[in-house]
Amino acid sequence: MPNFELNKSCRKISLNPFRFAFWSLDTVSTVTIGLLLIQVFMLVITGSMASLAVLLCALLASVLSELIYRTLFVKDMYSHSWRISIIQGLLTGLLLPSTYNPVAVFFILIFAMSIFRWAFGEFAEAWANIVAVCVIVLYLINSSCFPPSVLSSSDLQSRNAALILIQNGAVAPIASDSAITDFLNRTIFKLVGISIPDGYVSLLWDNGSVIPAFRFNAITLISSLVLFSLDFIDFLIPTLFLFVYTILIRFVSPLILGGIPMQGDIILALLTSGTLFSTLYILQWYGTTPINLWGKIIYGILSGIFGFLIIGFGLSSVGYVFTVLVMNLISPCIQIIEDKRKFSSIRKKVIPRLKKMKEFENA
Numbered sequence: 001m002p003n004f005e006l007n008k009s010c011r012k013i014s015l016n017p018f019r020f021a022f023w024s025l026d027t028v029s030t031v032t033i034g035l036l037l038i039q040v041f042m043l044v045i046t047g048s049m050a051s052l053a054v055l056l057c058a059l060l061a062s063v064l065s066e067l068i069y070r071t072l073f074v075k076d077m078y079s080h081s082w083r084i085s086i087i088q089g090l091l092t093g094l095l096l097p098s099t100y101n102p103v104a105v106f107f108i109l110i111f112a113m114s115i116f117r118w119a120f121g122e123f124a125e126a127w128a129n130i131v132a133v134c135v136i137v138l139y140l141i142n143s144s145c146f147p148p149s150v151l152s153s154s155d156l157q158s159r160n161a162a163l164i165l166i167q168n169g170a171v172a173p174i175a176s177d178s179a180i181t182d183f184l185n186r187t188i189f190k191l192v193g194i195s196i197p198d199g200y201v202s203l204l205w206d207n208g209s210v211i212p213a214f215r216f217n218a219i220t221l222i223s224s225l226v227l228f229s230l231d232f233i234d235f236l237i238p239t240l241f242l243f244v245y246t247i248l249i250r251f252v253s254p255l256i257l258g259g260i261p262m263q264g265d266i267i268l269a270l271l272t273s274g275t276l277f278s279t280l281y282i283l284q285w286y287g288t289t290p291i292n293l294w295g296k297i298i299y300g301i302l303s304g305i306f307g308f309l310i311i312g313f314g315l316s317s318v319g320y321v322f323t324v325l326v327m328n329l330i331s332p333c334i335q336i337i338e339d340k341r342k343f344s345s346i347r348k349k350v351i352p353r354l355k356k357m358k359e360f361e362n363a
Helices: 004-009 025-045 049-074 079-094 102-120 130-141 161-167 177-186 200-205 217-229 236-251 253-257 266-271 275-281 293-311 319-362
Strands: none
Touching (some): 025 049, 025 079, 025 217, 049 102, 130 319, 161 266, 177 200, 200 217, 200 266, 217 275, 236 253, 236 266, 236 275, 266 275, 293 319
16 A cells, blocks of 8 residues: 555655754854844944944954954864854944943954963863853953943832932933833733832833843843844853852842842843843853753853852942853863763763673674
8 A cells, every 4th residue: 555645755755864853053153143243233323433433442342353263273264154253243343332442442352362272272162162262351451441330239128229320321212212111011010010210111221221132121121032032042050050040139139139039120130230141142052051951950050150140239330241251161060060961871881781782692
């Protein structure tokens, strides 16, 4: 009896029979560049010329340093090399304040990125995130360009520290803030019996930070939905980081600050320190994270704990990149444990089976 289902499935013959289980690196990098360019477009329409100048210099420095590295050390240029250097340049530029001298950014990054590519390894073989390290170097050279915290310890004791940030003028409200807030209060939030004050929409859409990566949190949230839904990036580490970090902010930070118990301001922590942006784009850079499930779980939990200790309660301008660097130092230790567990599993399960198969063949 003929198998009609098999005949139907074999009716089309393709010259490209192979299919990939995951998206190609070229596809992922191209989409990532497109999402980052939306952030750049927001800088254009808001007239942030100083931020665009810093961003352009960081981008040029990243591409040129890649060319220098390839010319001197590798003697080859892969198709994805340019895309990765563009991503690193965009990320670095977005994480730098608009008050930094663009010329200084250009020359420091050309030297730093060229050295770090040689020292840390190439792309997925790198053990440290070049973007995070370069931002730290620029911070150490001129920390005065990075914005300080505008809230005092007494302000942070408040249940709604983010509201104080809005009320003291640190966040400039957008023109449609009141209209959008009224609409949300009349429709969505009315269903659960709550209302939000004016200013929170501006904090989410554009908080006006001098560091572009901290500004457009709504764009970052939309970008994360795109990347996660298309399975371009693993959601486990970012989810664990945000879960652990927000739990500590909610319940532990009031104990440290002497605030209202169990009322730490999660909104302030997530929307003012580039937390969402950095969690999405730099926390789990290629090659810097563990591979197996338990390694990723440990990495995600530890990153949330160190994020709380280093980033703090919000308004930190460089806390996240220092968190990434600390995790880059811890990750090789986790990966060593992973390797030992794999080799132990091979010795206990695979090798005995191979011996039995060999004995059976010789019998």
